[in-house]
Amino acid sequence: MKIALIGGTGFVGSAVLQELLQRGHEVTALARNPGKYTAQAKLKVVQADALDAAQVAQAVEGTDAVVDAYNPGWAEPKIHDIFLQGTQAILEGVRRSGVKRVLVVGGAGSLYVAPGVQGVDTPQFPAEWKQGALAAREALNIIRKDTTLDWTFLSPAALLEPGPRTGKFRIGVDDLLMNGDHPAKISVADLAVAIVDEIETPRHIRKRFTAAY
Numbered sequence: 001m002k003i004a005l006i007g008g009t010g011f012v013g014s015a016v017l018q019e020l021l022q023r024g025h026e027v028t029a030l031a032r033n034p035g036k037y038t039a040q041a042k043l044k045v046v047q048a049d050a051l052d053a054a055q056v057a058q059a060v061e062g063t064d065a066v067v068d069a070y071n072p073g074w075a076e077p078k079i080h081d082i083f084l085q086g087t088q089a090i091l092e093g094v095r096r097s098g099v100k101r102v103l104v105v106g107g108a109g110s111l112y113v114a115p116g117v118q119g120v121d122t123p124q125f126p127a128e129w130k131q132g133a134l135a136a137r138e139a140l141n142i143i144r145k146d147t148t149l150d151w152t153f154l155s156p157a158a159l160l161e162p163g164p165r166t167g168k169f170r171i172g173v174d175d176l177l178m179n180g181d182h183p184a185k186i187s188v189a190d191l192a193v194a195i196v197d198e199i200e201t202p203r204h205i206r207k208r209f210t211a212a213y
Contacts, residue, residue, distance in 0.1 A: 003199065004028045004060035004099070006050050006090060007069035009036045012105055012156075015192035016067055017043070019165075023196060030059045050086045056093025065101035065199050066094050074132060083135035088142065095148055103152045103198060108183075109133025110140055111155050111176040111210060119158070119176055140208060152204045156191050157212030163187030169194065169211050177212035184212035 003020055007013035008029040020027050021042055029037060030048040037045045048059040050070050060066050068090050072082040087104070094102050109120030109129065119125055120133040140153050158176060169190050170177055177184040186194075194211040198204060 002063040004063040013069035019192040053092040057096035061097040080131040080135040087139040107136035110137035153208040157186040158183035159185030165189035
């Protein structure tokens, strides 16, 4: 497949890039600074700003699917507003391009930890992640209203860590997956497996899902 990847130098995006290339897909990576990428077979890097819908549309046109792993960075003081701005520009760009399939990587904060209670609204939710998590929840609410794209929204496990690729994990929907009394975790390499599996064999069209051990 021909896959456009946004955010491919980030924590999640770089793992997705490697998983896509290992499976033989052709990847078009959008980058504000193409120099951040190392040349690899089947990788084409296109200069494009994720905050500009017109640039996104031009860059992703002709691909089979788009993986949106955009994140302005957890240290960005305006992460909430920029994350939402980027999400909306990316979705608009994909619509303009004519590509229908898009997978958006969001956060775990919008997963339910009790009936009617999302993790981001609990007192124990870490303050340093809250603005990004609130933005990701708003992004999910925005994309759920879309009736033109074949979208999927992925919320990772509460604990997303470096680690090996095992290819073995559980899939959930809207509830936070647990390991006994503790939130479950997943390696970023296995999250990438879940993402590429969903691109290759869609099971969550216009739905959110989650993955954890």
